[in-house]
Amino acid sequence: MRKVLIKGNDAIVRGALLGGATHFFGYPITPASEIAQGAANLFTRSGRTFLQAESETSAINMIYGAASTGARVMTASSGPGVALMLEGLSYLAGAELPSVIVDVQRAGPGLGNIWPEQSDYNMCCKGGGHGSFHNIVLAPSSGQEMTDFAYRAFDIADAYRMTVIILTDAYVGQMMEPVGFPSAVRHGARKSWAVYGDESSRQNLISSIVMNQTGMAELNIMLQEKYARAARDLTDWDEIETEDAEFLLIAFGITSRVASTAVSHLRENGLKVGLLRPKTLFPFPSERIAELAGQVNLMAVAELNNGMMAQDVELAVRGGCDVRKYNWYGGMVPSADELASRVREDFNG
Amino acid sequence: MVKHAKPKGFYDTFERKSSQGGPESETTHYCPGCGHGTVHKLIAEALEDFGIKDRTVFLSPVGCSVFAYYYFDTGNIQCSHGRAPAVGTGVIRSLDDAVVISYQGDGDLAGIGTAEIVHAANRGENMAVFFVNNAIYGMTGGQLAPTTLLGQETTTTPLGRLADREGGPIHMSEMLDALDGPAFIERTSLSNAAGVMKTRKAVRKALTNQVERRGFSFVEILSPCPVGWKLTPIQSRIWIKDNMETIFQVKRFRDREEGSRGTGRMPLMGDEELKELLGSDHGEEARKGENLETECRVKIAGFGGQGVMSAGVLLANTAIGEGLEATWLPSYGPEMRGGTANASVVISDEPVGSPVVNRPTTLLAMNGPSLDSLEDSVITGGLIVVNSSLINRKVRRDDVKVVYAPVSDMAAEAGFLKGANVVMLSLYLLEKGVPGIQTLKTVIPKSIKKKELVEVNLKLVKAAEEFHAS
Amino acid sequence: MSGNRVEVNQDLCKACRVCVETCPQHCLELGSAINALGYQAVRFDSVDCTACGMCFYVCPEPGALTVIKGEDA
Numbered sequence: 001m002r003k004v005l006i007k008g009n010d011a012i013v014r015g016a017l018l019g020g021a022t023h024f025f026g027y028p029i030t031p032a033s034e035i036a037q038g039a040a041n042l043f044t045r046s047g048r049t050f051l052q053a054e055s056e057t058s059a060i061n062m063i064y065g066a067a068s069t070g071a072r073v074m075t076a077s078s079g080p081g082v083a084l085m086l087e088g089l090s091y092l093a094g095a096e097l098p099s100v101i102v103d104v105q106r107a108g109p110g111l112g113n114i115w116p117e118q119s120d121y122n123m124c125c126k127g128g129g130h131g132s133f134h135n136i137v138l139a140p141s142s143g144q145e146m147t148d149f150a151y152r153a154f155d156i157a158d159a160y161r162m163t164v165i166i167l168t169d170a171y172v173g174q175m176m177e178p179v180g181f182p183s184a185v186r187h188g189a190r191k192s193w194a195v196y197g198d199e200s201s202r203q204n205l206i207s208s209i210v211m212n213q214t215g216m217a218e219l220n221i222m223l224q225e226k227y228a229r230a231a232r233d234l235t236d237w238d239e240i241e242t243e244d245a246e247f248l249l250i251a252f253g254i255t256s257r258v259a260s261t262a263v264s265h266l267r268e269n270g271l272k273v274g275l276l277r278p279k280t281l282f283p284f285p286s287e288r289i290a291e292l293a294g295q296v297n298l299m300a301v302a303e304l305n306n307g308m309m310a311q312d313v314e315l316a317v318r319g320g321c322d323v324r325k326y327n328w329y330g331g332m333v334p335s336a337d338e339l340a341s342r343v344r345e346d347f348n349g
Numbered sequence: 350m351v352k353h354a355k356p357k358g359f360y361d362t363f364e365r366k367s368s369q370g371g372p373e374s375e376t377t378h379y380c381p382g383c384g385h386g387t388v389h390k391l392i393a394e395a396l397e398d399f400g401i402k403d404r405t406v407f408l409s410p411v412g413c414s415v416f417a418y419y420y421f422d423t424g425n426i427q428c429s430h431g432r433a434p435a436v437g438t439g440v441i442r443s444l445d446d447a448v449v450i451s452y453q454g455d456g457d458l459a460g461i462g463t464a465e466i467v468h469a470a471n472r473g474e475n476m477a478v479f480f481v482n483n484a485i486y487g488m489t490g491g492q493l494a495p496t497t498l499l500g501q502e503t504t505t506t507p508l509g510r511l512a513d514r515e516g517g518p519i520h521m522s523e524m525l526d527a528l529d530g531p532a533f534i535e536r537t538s539l540s541n542a543a544g545v546m547k548t549r550k551a552v553r554k555a556l557t558n559q560v561e562r563r564g565f566s567f568v569e570i571l572s573p574c575p576v577g578w579k580l581t582p583i584q585s586r587i588w589i590k591d592n593m594e595t596i597f598q599v600k601r602f603r604d605r606e607e608g609s610r611g612t613g614r615m616p617l618m619g620d621e622e623l624k625e626l627l628g629s630d631h632g633e634e635a636r637k638g639e640n641l642e643t644e645c646r647v648k649i650a651g652f653g654g655q656g657v658m659s660a661g662v663l664l665a666n667t668a669i670g671e672g673l674e675a676t677w678l679p680s681y682g683p684e685m686r687g688g689t690a691n692a693s694v695v696i697s698d699e700p701v702g703s704p705v706v707n708r709p710t711t712l713l714a715m716n717g718p719s720l721d722s723l724e725d726s727v728i729t730g731g732l733i734v735v736n737s738s739l740i741n742r743k744v745r746r747d748d749v750k751v752v753y754a755p756v757s758d759m760a761a762e763a764g765f766l767k768g769a770n771v772v773m774l775s776l777y778l779l780e781k782g783v784p785g786i787q788t789l790k791t792v793i794p795k796s797i798k799k800k801e802l803v804e805v806n807l808k809l810v811k812a813a814e815e816f817h818a819s
Numbered sequence: 820m821s822g823n824r825v826e827v828n829q830d831l832c833k834a835c836r837v838c839v840e841t842c843p844q845h846c847l848e849l850g851s852a853i854n855a856l857g858y859q860a861v862r863f864d865s866v867d868c869t870a871c872g873m874c875f876y877v878c879p880e881p882g883a884l885t886v887i888k889g890e891d892a
């Protein structure tokens with residue numbers, strides 16, 4: 001496969017189109033704007049639909065509308081915009097509509113800045129909006145994964161009737177890397193539940209309102225079962241040098257790239273350090289982490305926030321292993337040397 | 350002969366309302382004398398008369414009409430509060446032949462959803478909007494609405510609406526009439542039978558417009574909420590006449606009898622065409638050339654306009670042309686506004702870890718400020734190439750290799766000042782050996798579209814080669 | 820005798836009286852019996868009905884009123 005040098009944000013657009021996306025509704029925000037710009041160009045030229053909405057609130061509701069008609073639909077934004085979409089995400093979950101949202105994370109809180117953080121972790125992985133719901137959250141760490149995950153996201157969204165969030169960050173979005181493209185174009189199938197404006201779908205209703213308590217409870221229970229099924233079938237992660245590891249680093253996205261370099265430096269120095277990189281953040285690879293808790297002496301979670309994923313790791317290991325938190329904020333991304341020296345301190349300490 | 354009976358636009362029985370049967374499943378959930386029922390009936394009648402039930406997608410809002418989907422025998426979507434026009438936009442952008450109906454109250458449309466209605470109207474979306482203006486929030490218990498009249502008592506204006514405190518009632522039809530987008534705007538009233546019949550006409554007109562794809566059609570209906578107003582159904586109709594109609598002028602604001610609107614979409618590409626558009630053809634994989642000795646972390650910095658970004662892309666492309674791994678990371682966003690720009694390129698035999706270059710192995714300094722700010726960051730034993738055309742000073746460090754080259758002058762001599770970046774890049778490749786300058790020569794024609802520019806750039810590479818050889 | 824009439828479904832009327840006030844021929848009036856929904860449903864009792872349909876259109880209930888034009892009119 002020939003590889004082309006493109007930005008992560010552009011890789012998303014291409015992966016999505018090859019994955020069968022037909023509609024994009026978006027609102028610009030750095031560092032995600034190239035996705036809207038790329039979609040404006042490529043969705044439009046290919047006879048698909050791109051529309052710039054008046055706000056992220058509108059964008060997510062346009063998604064709700066198009067998803068109701070069975071379309072493969074997406075948007076891309078960053079923290080402040082995704083925050084505006086939370087009500088919509090909750091409605092999508094309640095009405096069981098498939099959609100794909102890209103969050104190219106920037107630093108917060110507030111307007112923050114445009115450099116990378118991973119502080120939308122809780123907002124995206126814990127549902128975010130009101131109600132007991134989840135989104136499937138994929139965490140690419142390279143241009144290639146930006147394409148591959150966007151390509152797969154629509155199939156997953158359709159299969160589970162859920163929102164798939166591609167949770168990435170400013171650097172993976174802005175960075176150019178060689179990327180190869182999947183060779184087959186995917187297409188969504190007709191959905192029995194969708195509204196097509198024709199006779200056979202006329203009886204269909206898209207709604208998240210259930211006015212009786214038992215019915216609402218049943219919907220919730222059904223959703224939780226669906227999430228459990230996703231946990232069984234979709235959980236995905238990568239491991240580097242874990243077989244004999246005494247110390248486990250856990251990181252996703254941009255941080256996992258730094259961590260992988262750090263691990264190879266540490267190994268060169270004879271330290272038995274391994275890396276686990278979740279590729280799905282919801283569902284989270286809790287079982288595997290619990291297993292490794294029995295093997296390693298110490299775990300450390302490196303992330304660009306105040307320890308959000310570390311909480312999930314702590315839940316997974318249930319006290320079976322000490323969990324250290326390495327946190328950075330504001331767009332500060334550690335160098336591999338910096339991370340390695342943190343590990344060295346804890347390894348020897 | 351039956352002249353008027355329950356329109357077929359309604360379900361026979363309202364099973365979504367009550368599966369128990371009995372009168373519950375044949376009546377609405379609305380209070381006695383509520384205007385919503387009347388408007389529903391006019392819509393249901395038109396759906397039947399025009400034969401458009403199959404094509405119709407009905408959007409229920411949040412408000413007393415949240416359950417409109419109990420009644421209409423059409424495709425149904427229940428929306429979040431105020432966002433139906435955005436939802437409808439998503440629907441109509443996906444279903445070209447659908448008749449989209451957005452049914453909204455005043456809190457929904459003129460309060461929380463003001464942005465959505467204004468922009469859907471401005472885009473001229475193909476949808477019929479039925480805006481039930483009852484000057485109050487019915488569902489939540491009679492609170493202030495954007496359309497509440499001055500002096501009107503509501504549960505959140507217990508002393509009456511006061512202009513100095515809450516502002517005055519909002520005039521949506523007039524507001525939307527200020528936009529170019531809408532095809533049809535009318536305000537009607539349910540105060541009496543004549544008003545109901547006028548409303549009927551307006552409803553039918555708005556739906557005809559959808560069948561004919563004439564665009565955004567808006568009917569604002571002054572409608573009674575007897576319970577919220579604490580009046581009888583009869584009194585509330587008189588109240589509309591006496592109070593609402595004097596504030597909200599009943600009138601047809603616009604009726605643009607133009608042809609149908611297009612979808613604005615280009616022809617749909619098939620799979621092969623799409624792949625070609627995306628450049629996802631399956632050409633040859635690059636063959637791996639020589640190995641690097643160590644990972645190279647290069648910073649290229651200069652003014653915006655000196656081509657540092659594109660030099661970085663060329664460098665990364667040259668590297669992958671030799672089967673190496675590479676990342677390119679730009680400075681971006683407001684960082685760019687100051688006029689300086691830099692690109693970070695990492696080249697490696699292995700997959701690149703971090704693309705962030707804090708400690709470059711090489712600095713390609715295109716201007717003075719870049720050298721000033723980045724000189725110290727270069728690693729010991731690293732390389733700095735200085736554009737001596739623009740930088741008069743020497744590098745202060747003695748633990749790095751330095752090459753001084755008047756790259757701007759060299760580019761200007763070749764008649765293409767903008768090509769200074771390519772001279773700089775060429776010098777880097779010549780210094781390092783891997784990736785090689787020959788690969789750059791093959792990358793340039795693939796990366797630059799204009800033929801004349803390819804030639805000039807190749808000439809610049811040559812100039813760099815000559816400089817390097819001397 | 821026109822034979823025009825309005826059938827009032829006694830179960831479905833909510834007795835808002837809008838039809839009573841609207842009918843130009845004063846053909847409708849409030850009844851005294853209380854229906855399953857708890858309302859005193861409207862009654863039709865007249866020979867002056869022109870089957871104009873005004874009551875039908877102002878009535879907020881989908882199926883409470885049916886207007887029938889007499890065969891011999």
Ligand SMILES: Cc1ncc(C[n+]2csc(CCOP(=O)(O)OP(=O)(O)O)c2C)c(N)n1
Pocket residue numbers: 411412413414430453454455456457458481483485486487488489494
């Ligand atoms: C985000 C959000 N805020 C508030 C509400 C509560 N709410 C439900 S209906 C409504 C007002 C509806 O009033 P209007 O649109 O005038 O319709 P009516 O009930 O008068 O027909 C409000 C505030 C909600 N459902 N969602």
Ligand code: SF4
Pocket residue numbers: 378379380381382383384385413483487488573574575576577
């Ligand atoms: S509260 Fe008002 S708007 Fe709501 S159903 Fe009753 S009368 Fe109608």
